Amino acid sequence: MHTSFTQEQLQDPTVARADQMLRRCVHCGFCTATCPTYVLLGDERDSPRGRIYLIKEMLETGKVTAPVTKHIDRCLSCLSCMTTCPSSVDYMHLVDLARERIEKSGTRSAADRARRAMLARVLPSPARFRLALLLGWITRPLRGLLSGLGLRRTASMLELVPAGLPHLKLRRRKTVIRTSQPPQRRVALMLGCVQEVLAPSINRAAIRLLKRHSVEVMLVKDESVCCGALQHQLGREEEVHKAARRNVDAWSTALREGKLDAILVTASGCGTMIKDYGHLLARDRGYATRAAEMSQLTRDIGEFLYALGLLPPLAWTSLRVAYHSACSLQHGQRIDKEPRALLEQAGFTVLEVPEGHICCGSAGTYNMLEPELSARLRDRKLAHIASVRPDLIATGNIGCITQLQRGSLVPVIHTIELLDWATGGPCPKPLQHLKSKVHPIDALMELAASRDASASRPNAGRRRIF
Numbered sequence: 001m002h003t004s005f006t007q008e009q010l011q012d013p014t015v016a017r018a019d020q021m022l023r024r025c026v027h028c029g030f031c032t033a034t035c036p037t038y039v040l041l042g043d044e045r046d047s048p049r050g051r052i053y054l055i056k057e058m059l060e061t062g063k064v065t066a067p068v069t070k071h072i073d074r075c076l077s078c079l080s081c082m083t084t085c086p087s088s089v090d091y092m093h094l095v096d097l098a099r100e101r102i103e104k105s106g107t108r109s110a111a112d113r114a115r116r117a118m119l120a121r122v123l124p125s126p127a128r129f130r131l132a133l134l135l136g137w138i139t140r141p142l143r144g145l146l147s148g149l150g151l152r153r154t155a156s157m158l159e160l161v162p163a164g165l166p167h168l169k170l171r172r173r174k175t176v177i178r179t180s181q182p183p184q185r186r187v188a189l190m191l192g193c194v195q196e197v198l199a200p201s202i203n204r205a206a207i208r209l210l211k212r213h214s215v216e217v218m219l220v221k222d223e224s225v226c227c228g229a230l231q232h233q234l235g236r237e238e239e240v241h242k243a244a245r246r247n248v249d250a251w252s253t254a255l256r257e258g259k260l261d262a263i264l265v266t267a268s269g270c271g272t273m274i275k276d277y278g279h280l281l282a283r284d285r286g287y288a289t290r291a292a293e294m295s296q297l298t299r300d301i302g303e304f305l306y307a308l309g310l311l312p313p314l315a316w317t318s319l320r321v322a323y324h325s326a327c328s329l330q331h332g333q334r335i336d337k338e339p340r341a342l343l344e345q346a347g348f349t350v351l352e353v354p355e356g357h358i359c360c361g362s363a364g365t366y367n368m369l370e371p372e373l374s375a376r377l378r379d380r381k382l383a384h385i386a387s388v389r390p391d392l393i394a395t396g397n398i399g400c401i402t403q404l405q406r407g408s409l410v411p412v413i414h415t416i417e418l419l420d421w422a423t424g425g426p427c428p429k430p431l432q433h434l435k436s437k438v439h440p441i442d443a444l445m446e447l448a449a450s451r452d453a454s455a456s457r458p459n460a461g462r463r464r465i466f
């Protein structure tokens with residue numbers, strides 16, 4: 001893409017970086033076909049190519065206009081366009097620069113500013129988020145009324161409040177979970193903020209699973225709370241840098257105390273953010289080296305387990321699992337085959353969901369700020385999932401779990417909880433009614449030994465790997 005920045009403009013390092021990124025785009029338009037907002041709206045300005053053009057115009061003129069803000073706000077940051085782009089345009093960092101510029105311009109309405117400030121303050125703090133959920137739980141029955149009064153965004157936030165009360169106990173002290181055998185790996189587990197309030201069972205399952213695989217787990221004390229991903233999407237870069245520095249300090253202390261093989265993350269949205277700390281703090285002298293080291297060490301838990309090797313399952317299930325590949329995992333971290341392979345190794349029948357590359361509409365704060373588009377994407381995704389008739393949906397990101405569970409007739413479970421269950425952990429609560437479909441492997445092996453081998457395969461006709 002041709003740019004016409006002046007020499008004076010190019011003195012600004014942000015503009016100079018943007019210029020490099022913009023020039024890579026060759027207008028081919030391949031990215032438009034895989035962009036969820038373009039697929040829904042058919043407007044070039046809601047496609048990656050259109051947005052890139054809008055960003056270029058904004059930086060060249062120095063003007064943040066209402067249309068630019070609108071079309072950038074509609075971007076999910078799903079990064080599907082980056083997977084498709086043959087020219088390796090760094091759209092992720094380009095849209096980050098645009099968001100930051102829009103946020104700093106102060107051109108948003110007072111209501112919009114207040115809404116975004118509230119989200120940036122509440123979501124990353126487990127204590128505030130828990131309180132907000134309690135308030136939401138009390139006022140949830142009013143969501144129809146609020147929607148009728150035109151307060152659609154507030155109503156949509158209440159829609160996201162889970163039916164049960166939020167979890168009250170949060171574990172925030174430094175702990176090392178030792179293994180009974182000499183550990184074969186030593187890792188730190190990032191507990192995160194939102195996930196730990198909405199579904200603490202995910203990290204508990206991860207700890208059990210790791211321990212079973214002789215992996216010693218360190219929980220870093222409360223400096224390591226939010227990774228900054230939520231503020232990042234809101235364009236609040238100062239807060240993001242602060243969160244990143246705080247986490248780098250916490251992990252550095254852990255590293256000094258003993259060698260870590262990896263920093264594990266169970267929410268893929270957070271994993272994508274932490275893997276980018278090296279880039280984020282590259283110009284921060286006090287942190288650049290350590291941040292790059294943190295990024296190098298960070299692994300999605302599925303990625304780590306796949307490399308480690310999953311233990312054989314202790315139970316065999318005939319459950320049909322629709323695997324929903326979170327955008328932050330498949331496009332942000334390019335991890336797609338590993339979680340599917342792990343689920344298959346654990347004995348589940350993994351189903352391919354049509355249009356699997358398209359976002360479910362969760363995207364961090366997107367489902368609260370762009371509720372209509374988000375709901376359309378969710379319904380589209382759920383229709384595709386329903387077409388393969390699964391018993392349940394598995395995914396590796398808390399945002400997707402919350403988003404899909406709202407409209408799904410089948411349970412949505414974190415991949416790690418399923419792997420924990422298959423290898424000896426408890427049955428995830430939403431699947432208790434499906435327990436009868438699970439058989440202990442020992443019993444099946446005995447049955448197999450007592451019959452003709454060809455007639456005794458459990459779930460004959462299904463794939464069995466263990």
Ligand code: SF4
Nearest residue numbers: 035075076078079081
């Ligand atoms: S990040 Fe997603 S929504 Fe945004 S332009 Fe790229 S494909 Fe479209």
Ligand code: SF4
Nearest residue numbers: 025026028029031085
């Ligand atoms: S696919 Fe890449 S090069 Fe082609 S229009 Fe999209 S961003 Fe530009």
